[in-house]
Amino acid sequence: MSQPVRIDLEGFGKAYGGVPVLRDVSFTLYGGRVHGLLGENGAGKSTLLKAVCGAVAPDTGRVLLDGRPISVGSPRDALRHGFALISQELALVPAMTVLDNVYLGRWHNRLGWRSGRKDGRTFARLLERTGFELDPSALVRDLPLAAQQQVEILRALVSGASVIGMDEPTALLTKTETDRLMAVIRQLAADGTAVVLISHFLEEVLSVCDDVTVLRDGRHVVTGPAAEQTPDSLVRHMVGRPLELMYPEPAPVAPSAPVLLSARDVRRGTAVRGVSVEIRAGEIVGVAGLVGSGRSETLRAIFGADARDGGTVVVDDRAVPSGSPPQAMAAGMAMVPESRKEQGLVLARSVRENMALASLGSRQLAGFVQGGAERSVAGTMLRDLDVRGSDLSGPVWTLSGGNQQKVLFGKWLLERPRVLLVDEPTRGVDVAAKSQIHRLLVDLAAEGMAVLMVSSEVEEVLGLSHRVLVMRHGRLVAEYARGEATREQVLAMAFADDLPGTDPPPEPGGRAAPGRVDPTTPTVSSRTSTEEQR
């Protein structure tokens, strides 16, 4: 590799409907370096990256490649100059194989006929270079998310990308998968690629990035070496003032507090194999575990999003039938699902309509929506959760990812449920909003709500929960009181039998566990983890 490339971004500006979301942003990227892009939800990070990679047309701004202005008017143009974007929502063809996706549109051919053999050979070399383990003939839709991301990375490499932008690639990954990805990113940089990394995990950014840039309200705040920053200084730049980043202490649960949720021996297929849990009023119970361990499936089965194969769920002495969200809601349960795009929000509809959706019946008169009441409760919730980037009437899809998450939360809080099931409550949420959501959960519990929370962030589980449960292969395998467990202990329990040298637990009927999640190398054989992503 000769002289590393230098990419100057000059004066990027973009407004939507007259509201600026990017204002005159300029900074420089270098080949061989990893550049972190930070900012609160809605700061304009994704918009900037999309503009640079030709996915949205900026109002102003140009890109200089080694001093020469280049045109990045479309993704195709950008790719020609070596700019590839791995966006927040992956863009793969689910029904095609890994190999076909990696070479999408640039298959080797002989006189117009596809030459799969040649693709296969270069694919093998790519795997060698990156250390990924992917089966070229597997269908992309059967892959766990981490593997799908690898497919995207390979595709970027095949296109000869010298600049790769990654928009929150680790938001959906577990710790091991994240570590693996960070190693790959370092490897890419070592090969001379300029990598831009958007992430809300400050430690992650500080550990992997050479440089960082912070945006606030669409404005450029600072660019500089990562070594000169600390998590606190980054937060100050992002939020505009210092911010306490401690987990709020949950209020102690009174020994006399009644049990609100009692689930017994809940089963569903191979994903949930007999889970029992009791939660008292005011208690936050956190569930840790690997992707594919059945955490989300457990929540869904308790709520009734999926029918149970067995087991009972009782809320407040009232039995909740299997597979009926309306009945679960009538009993006082609410579930914030893990994927806001697929399961949570109606993207084309307004913020107001989305917030009102789960509680339409409580603000109606003769079947008609009471507009005034709805506006006022939704407006209050919007302010309480500090949703930014839109008023009530704006469609939800125009909000940034983190703000969408807040709307999703707000929807379920309008009805003040007695039992709240939350799956990944802070996925893709910025540091400030994250501590707001943490505060909110703790406050809700203090008011007497029973909270069952699933999170891939072990720190979050440890920091917020009165009790920590660890799940593995569809069963609860450990329980710790607050302060009793360390991060390492929880992770060890989550992996346990996957670690070399330990034996897997006996399976019912003597079968081996289908598709275990391998802690060291994300493999493509994990069936249970694809189930979790549906």
Place this chain on the structure above:
Amino acid sequence: MTITADTEAATETTGRAAASRFTKLHDFGIVLSVVVIVIALSVTTQTFLSTGNLVNLLDQAAVIGLLACAATLVIISGAFDLSITAVLAVSAIVAVVVTTHAGVPAGMAAAVLTGGVLGAINGLVVITVKVHSFIATLALSIIYRGLAVILTAGAIVYPPDDRVTAFQALSWPTTLGGITAASLLFLVVAAVCWAMLAGSTFGRRIYAVGGNEEAARLSGIRVGGVRVAVFAISGVCAALAGLVLAARGGSAQASMATGMELTAIAAAVVGGTSVLGGEGAIWRGLIGVLLITLIGNGFNLLGWDTIYQQVVQGALILGAVSFDRLLRGRRS
């Protein structure tokens, strides 16, 4: 808990308000297209704005308008109903048959009931068989047309002579400025559908089911129930359209209104209702109906040769929709 600086939040909010007014304007591109055609016709002909012509225009729009209300509702709920005109034919035939045996009011009631039942069957098939509604209702429409042939033995059916006048009541002018009863029926149905979709909790559920079925289900909405209800309403609208058409002709037959379901869907979509579901409005369907009816009317008034009508109609629809798209801008 809130950490926004207040002044900044304030400017942000005013900016957003201005922006959303701006987007609202964007939404009316298709209306502008129609207004342009109306102005063009008013200027180039003397007769366009005459009461007689406007009454006539509304009457012409009644059947396609009722069908477009049905199509709009179903499309917003994220489905297609290709069976509406088959349901129309069966209902109209039932109306004639029952009228013959039990009188006109019974005949009309039976037709509406038939429409509702056939529509509900559509919905039940769609939610149980889980094949795409496009295919399910296509297959069902063939069955319904077949049923219509069986009922009529392939012939045209007429109500008995002494009841013909009453049977044709829907085509009579009313005291309301002379517009026909059919026009009035169309306006009432459109208003009801509009209010339901825009203002009722059921309307909200329709949008949610069409926009994201899974999110709707997890929000406690009984998705199947909503679908069946929407198809049933669609069937009722189709039956009403059938009554209007039968009243006009004083007869019914198995091949009535063949192909008109596509015009109705076109009207719904031209107005800006998204084929993907979850977005749209009754007024958009009405604008589409107006556009399509205006073109036919214009040809008439201008005395143009109708052999060019289809080409011009297609071109104008394309033009209006492109203009609408242009105004609404590129959207990711």
